[in-house]
Amino acid sequence: MYETTIEPRVSETDGVGHINNTTIPVWFEAGRHEIFKLFTPDHSFENWKMIILNMNVTYKKQIHFGQDVLVKTSVSRIGNSSLELYEEIWQGDVLCVEGKVTYVNFNLQAQKAERIPDSIREELGKHMVQGETSEE
Known part of the structure; x- marks a missing residue:
């Protein structure tokens, strides 16, 4: 599991005093940084x-300014050319948000999906949780 700590910013707090729901996908993306590096090391x-x-994002509890959050990112499925990630955001000891995201390994020049290389599969496999490896 990959873990990323984020310090909520005042600008992410909405009018009712909690972190705005539009911020959550950005925080989840921050938790994927190490996975992005596997696929595109030079960024x-x-x-x-x-x-x-x-x-998909499921909001469970409100998140507030003033206390760090922890983004936890794991791999729930590895397919031929795609992978699914399971993500959580915790504040203190409270699970506040859950998410699932599916990515495809895509060659921009050829405009087609490509098989995930074995070396990346091996590394992703170290972060598997509640999932499986499959062919699509």
Whole structure:
């Protein structure tokens, strides 16, 4: 599991005093940084591989300014060319948000999905939780 600590900003707090729901996908993306590095080590957008296909977010509890949050990111499924991530955001000892996102390993120049390389599969496998490896 990958873990990323985020310090909520005042600008992310909405009029009713909690972190705005539009902030959560941005925080989840911050938790994917190490996975992005596996696919595109040089961070070059010309060689970018990770294309999002689907994202679901379930809000469970409010998140407030003034206390750090922990984004936990794990791999729940590895397919031929895609992978699904399971994500959580915790504040203190409280699970506040859960998410699932599906990415495809995509070759921008060829405009097609490509099989996830074995070396990346191996690393992703170290972060598997509640999932499986499958062929699509």
